[in-house]
Amino acid sequence: MAVSTNSAGAASPARPASPRASQSASPAPSVPPGTADSDAARGGKTVLGSDEIRRALTRIGHEILERTDGGKDVVLLGIPTRGVPLARRLAVRLADTEGVRVPVGSLDITLYRDDLRLRPARALGRTDVPGSGIDGMIVVLVDDVLFSGRTVRAALDALNDIGRPRAVQLAVLVDRGHRELPIRPDYVGKNLPTAKRELVRVSLTETDGEDAVTLQVAPEVGQ
C-alpha cells in the first residue's frame, strides 16, 4: 500500500472522496453541525487501528532509510505532544531494520505559533535537542496530523534558531488535507480526506493508553 507522498499536498478533500470518509461525514462542510451530530457517532469513527498504525510506521521507517542512505546523519525530532512518541517509535524501527541508532529529540513550537494571540497563553512542551545538535544533519520532523501546515511552519522557524540542518524532512501519521501554506510531507502514514469541520484525533499508547486514529465531527463552535 504505497502512498504517493507528492500527491498529498494536491489532494482536495473538500468533498468526501473515499468510502470511509463518506460514511462518517455525509453532510458537506456547509451543512450546520446540528444535523451532523445526529448522524455521526459521539465517540467518532475509528479510521486506523493499532495494527494499521504499526504497519504505517514500519513503512515510514523503511522509506526514511531509503531516502537518507540508510539513516545516515538523521535526527528525528518529534513535535509535542504526540509527535514525540511517534519519533521514538520510528527510531526503534530504524534500529530494528538496519541497526542504525539515530538521535531522537523533541521540538516544541508553542513559542513560534502564529495564533498565540488568539487564545489564552498555552503551556509549553519540552524541547530536547540531542547533544549531537542539528548542524549539517538531516532533520526529520515527526508529527501526528498534518492539517493547515502552520505547525510545520512554526517548527521550521524554531529549527532556524537551533541550528542549520543540511535538510529538513517531514513525517506525519495522518495527512488530512486543507493546507493553508505551501508545505508538503515527505513521509505519510495515511492520507485521510476530511471535511474541514471534522476532527482527526490520534491516540497513542504512550499518551492516551491506546493506539487509534478517529474521525469525529467538531462540536458547535463558541463554547
Place this chain on the structure above:
Amino acid sequence: MNRHLISAADLSLADAVAILDTAEEFSRLAERPIPKLPTLRGRTVVNLFYEDSTRTRISFEAAAKRLSADVINFSAKGSSVAKGESLKDTALTLQAMGADAVVIRHSASGAPHRLTRWVRGSVVNAGDGTHEHPTQALLDAFTMRRRLGRLEGLRVTIVGDVLHSRVARSNVWLLRTLGAEVTLVAPPTLLPVAVGTWPCSVSYDFSSVLPSSDVVMMLRVQHERMSDAYFPSVREYSRRYGLDGDRMALLPEHAIVMHPGPMNRGVEIAAEVADSPRSTIVEQVTNGVSVRMAVLYLLLGGSQDPGEQPVTSDSATGPAAAGQQASRDPVTGQRDLAGSAVRR
C-alpha cells in the same frame, strides 16, 4: 492566570506550578546559540521604576528582550516625576503610548494595585514598599525546586528584617501555596504586628531551627527603611541573626543558603557563606530571567482580552489543537473571573 501579577497570595497552586514549569522550559532555551524567541514581537513592556534597582530591572529587561518585546525603561530620576507628576498621570501617559505590560516598582505599598485601574495592559509588581515582590518569590521557589527537586514539605527558614521585607511576605504566601513549611526568624522588633495571622511559624533562636532547615533564606537589613532603632547595634544583630560559617555547619548536608540580594556582607551573611557552594545567590539571578520570561509569556503571550476569543474550528491546527481547546476552557473561565475581580 490573572491578568496582573500583584501579589503572590493571588496565585493558585496551578498558576504557580504553571509559572515554574514554563520557567523550566525557558531556562533550557537559554543554552541555545540564539537564546531569543519571537513570541512577544510587537508587544511593549514598560519598566516603571520609582525605586532604585539593579537586578530586578535588568532581569525584567532581559526577559522581555529575549521574548522580542519592545522595552521602554522609565526611572523616576530624570523624568517628569522629578517635576511632580503623579503616578496616575504617568500611568495615563503610558496608556496613551500603548503599553501592553507595565512592570512597576514603587516605594508605596499598593501602588501596582492602583495602577491596574489606570492602564489597560497587564501590571506586574516588581516590588511595592513593604508589601510584596512576587517574581522574587517565584524565582526563589524555582531555585529551591531545581536544587532540591521538590517544594512540597520543604522546611524553609527566612531570617532577618521581615518587617520591611516584601520578599519575605511574598515568599511566605507562595511557599504556603506550594506546600512548604516556613519559619520566620527575626528580632521581635523586626516582625510585623500581625505575623501571628501569617501561615508560618516564628522563632527567635536562629541556631535551634538550623538543623531542621532545608533552605535558609537570609534577608537584607534594610537600613534605608529604618527610621527607628530596631536593634542595639549592627554587631549584635550580626551575632544573633547573621549566618556565619559556624552556623552554616549546623545545617543538614543538602541544605541551601539563599539571599535575594543585594547583600550586606558581614552583617546578615558572612563572606565565607555567601561564596560557599551551598549558596544559590548567583543562580537566583540567572533563574530570575527565566522566571520573569515565564511571567511575561503567561500574561502577554495569549489573547489579552477574554472577550476576543476566536472562532476555533477553522483556525484549529489538528487534533492536538482540538484537544488543547477542550482542556483550556476552564482556564478561559478563570480569566473571565480574574478580569471582573480586577474591575471591581
